[in-house]
Amino acid sequence: MHTDARTLPNGTVLEGDLCIVGAGASGITIAREFANSPLKVLLLEGGGFEFEQQMQDLYRGENVGLPYFPLQAAALHYFGGTTNHWAGYCSTMEPIDLEKRDWVPHSGWPITRADLDPFYARAQPVLDLGPYKYDAADWKNNDPDRVPLLGDSRVVWTKMWQFSPPTRFGTKYRDEIVKSPNIHLYTHANVVEIEANEGLTAVRSARIRSFDGKEYHARARSFVLACHTIQNARLLLASNRQATTGLGNANDLVGRYFMEHFEMPSGELALADPQSTKTKLYELANLGGPPRGELALTAATQREHRILHGTANVEAGNYGDQVPSTFQFIDTVMMNKVREWQKGGRKGPHPIGIAAAALAPRDKGPPRFYHMMTRQEQAPNPDSRVTLSTEKDALGVPRAKLDWRVTELDKRSIRTFYQLLGREMGRTRTGRVQIRDWLLSDDKTWPAFISGGWHHMGTTRMHSDPRQGVVDANCRVHGLANLYIGGAAVFPTAGAVNPTLTLVALSLRLADHLKS
Amino acid sequence: MPLDRRRFLQLSALGVVSSFADLACDRDGRSAASADDKPQLLSLLGPDRVREIGSHYRAATPGENTPDALRAAISKSRGFHIPLLGHESFDDRIQDDFEKGRTVIVDGWVLSLTEARQAALFSLTPS
Numbered sequence: 001m002h003t004d005a006r007t008l009p010n011g012t013v014l015e016g017d018l019c020i021v022g023a024g025a026s027g028i029t030i031a032r033e034f035a036n037s038p039l040k041v042l043l044l045e046g047g048g049f050e051f052e053q054q055m056q057d058l059y060r061g062e063n064v065g066l067p068y069f070p071l072q073a074a075a076l077h078y079f080g081g082t083t084n085h086w087a088g089y090c091s092t093m094e095p096i097d098l099e100k101r102d103w104v105p106h107s108g109w110p111i112t113r114a115d116l117d118p119f120y121a122r123a124q125p126v127l128d129l130g131p132y133k134y135d136a137a138d139w140k141n142n143d144p145d146r147v148p149l150l151g152d153s154r155v156v157w158t159k160m161w162q163f164s165p166p167t168r169f170g171t172k173y174r175d176e177i178v179k180s181p182n183i184h185l186y187t188h189a190n191v192v193e194i195e196a197n198e199g200l201t202a203v204r205s206a207r208i209r210s211f212d213g214k215e216y217h218a219r220a221r222s223f224v225l226a227c228h229t230i231q232n233a234r235l236l237l238a239s240n241r242q243a244t245t246g247l248g249n250a251n252d253l254v255g256r257y258f259m260e261h262f263e264m265p266s267g268e269l270a271l272a273d274p275q276s277t278k279t280k281l282y283e284l285a286n287l288g289g290p291p292r293g294e295l296a297l298t299a300a301t302q303r304e305h306r307i308l309h310g311t312a313n314v315e316a317g318n319y320g321d322q323v324p325s326t327f328q329f330i331d332t333v334m335m336n337k338v339r340e341w342q343k344g345g346r347k348g349p350h351p352i353g354i355a356a357a358a359l360a361p362r363d364k365g366p367p368r369f370y371h372m373m374t375r376q377e378q379a380p381n382p383d384s385r386v387t388l389s390t391e392k393d394a395l396g397v398p399r400a401k402l403d404w405r406v407t408e409l410d411k412r413s414i415r416t417f418y419q420l421l422g423r424e425m426g427r428t429r430t431g432r433v434q435i436r437d438w439l440l441s442d443d444k445t446w447p448a449f450i451s452g453g454w455h456h457m458g459t460t461r462m463h464s465d466p467r468q469g470v471v472d473a474n475c476r477v478h479g480l481a482n483l484y485i486g487g488a489a490v491f492p493t494a495g496a497v498n499p500t501l502t503l504v505a506l507s508l509r510l511a512d513h514l515k516s
Numbered sequence: 517m518p519l520d521r522r523r524f525l526q527l528s529a530l531g532v533v534s535s536f537a538d539l540a541c542d543r544d545g546r547s548a549a550s551a552d553d554k555p556q557l558l559s560l561l562g563p564d565r566v567r568e569i570g571s572h573y574r575a576a577t578p579g580e581n582t583p584d585a586l587r588a589a590i591s592k593s594r595g596f597h598i599p600l601l602g603h604e605s606f607d608d609r610i611q612d613d614f615e616k617g618r619t620v621i622v623d624g625w626v627l628s629l630t631e632a633r634q635a636a637l638f639s640l641t642p643s
Contacts, residue, residue, distance in 0.1 A: 422626025
């Protein structure tokens with residue numbers, strides 16, 4: 001069922017068993033798990049079925065730390081959420097990503113990779129991926145040229161990515177949600193406050209406000225906040241009438257540990273023997289195409305050198321001296337082009353693909369040369385955080401203020417990665433690696449083109465100790481019996497992979513927990 | 517093509533003759549076109565980049581800024597010597613540098629110390 005909340009009379013009270021705030025990858029995944037069950041699900045989406053500037057503006061905020069995307073461009077605020085413009089990169093966290101690493105402060109999940117495995121397998125079809133296989137050998141596709149570089153190395157291995165078409169949740173799952181008899185989707189239902197009981201031990205209702213001043217309430221036995229990493233934290237912090245520091249924030253952790261993935265050009269590779277060295281496994285044919293590999297360091301090597309986890313993609317050509325920043329070329333102008341492309345029936349190449357092609361490999365050069373782009377986790381940092389701005393949005397909610405910060409370990413890890421990669425390329429006579437200048441300076445300074453992957457993680461991190469995390473191993477907010485968080489906001493560490501597959505897996509796991 | 521140790525032994529025997537011929541052709545009393553002056557990097561990066569790398573190395577290592585100093589450093593660091601057949605091949609030496617971590621970063625390139633010195637020596641030869 002679907003109702004546009006703007007048509008509801010002022011003061012309407014919505015009643016359900018489960019209330020999910022936010023209809024993006026996480027919210028829709030959880031709702032689908034309850035389809036055709038006896039439970040009544042309220043799915044509240046702030047936007048409509050299409051992009052609306054007025055709704056998107058609610059995500060506008062301040063950037064006071066390192067250069068970052070305009071917040072209103074970094075996530076989409078309508079049915080389907082940010083899957084409406086994601087690129088579809090999927091891979092799994094490695095076991096080490098979830099472990100406590102003594103050289104990475106605040107690392108360690110209360111669950112293991114083995115706990116995630118069955119949910120990863122279930123997440124694959126949700127995202128229209130292939131079988132749950134991520135070994136290079138599984139994706140040889142009967143092609144003798146699809147083999148890993150440095151196949152016998154104990155230092156470097158090849159991590160595989162699968163590509164979602166990419167699945168647009170707002171398109172693919174709309175009918176299923178709307179036609180489900182027990183899921184009631186309310187669009188244009190912006191939640192402005194989470195209201196707790198008097199003892200602040202459980203959530204009683206979600207307060208919804210429309211642009212014309214009407215207010216409604218949603219009541220349920222359980223609530224899931226699944227409205228994006230930054231917005232989840234903002235909503236908890238802004239729910240401060242009863243708890244002055246915000247709901248679930250007794251230990252001043254909500255909004256802290258905001259994390260991104262560094263996605264930055266970092267090196268070049270010159271092959272010693274381009275004729276016989278096989279690089280086909282690393283080619284990106286097109287988005288939605290066959291799986292491809294990226295070079296990564298083994299867990300043992302990460303431990304030995306006490307560094308973070310990262311990978312490098314390997315693509316023919318080189319950038320030359322002009323290093324592009326995703327912050328610079330995927331701006332609000334670009335996002336408008338994307339929306340026009342979507343409205344026009346998605347005909348022709350994706351606008352971001354066109355821009356990337358124009359910037360990347362300008363000088364193709366001989367096939368001997370390849371450029372390498374880093375994709376690396378950043379160390380959890382309590383000072384990298386989301387707080388509330390003094391400015392309020394059109395619904396009267398304080399806007400988000402992002403202070404993105406990084407650590408010396410982040411940069412040292414990227415540089416060490418390329419040093420070790422260079423040694424392995426030389427040792428095996430495969431080629432030579434050149435590290436970009438920005439990595440060779442000190443560990444504190446970052447170049448103007450510092451870039452992230454539009455991956456927002458960590459503002460309500462998972463930890464079994466309430467003094468170290470906002471949610472427990474079941475994604476339940478510590479101290480609140482019936483409030484859960486869905487999405488990448490619960491990641492304690494970021495791993496080296498795009499977050500969507502993992503956040504969908506965690507959402508399936510949360511749905512199972514809620515059912516039980 | 518990578519040079520394995522067996523092939524190195526085969527070619528080294530020929531190398532004795534070859535080096536002798538090089539010396540015989542030298543008018544300045546200097547071993548012209550010796551292996552020291554022809555780093556393997558040439559085939560990967562071309563002469564311009566190798567000269568640039570060599571210049572960077574010499575600038576960062578003032579004690580190795582002359583042909584004699586560089587040849588001495590290369591010679592001193594070369595590995596085992598096989599009577600009648602000569603030293604370990606440069607190819608093997610370079611691989612061993614990478615294996616043992618005897619690497620340097622020059623102009624951003626992660627290089628074996630031996631090949632960095634070869635590049636420096638090459639940068640001192642006329643272009």
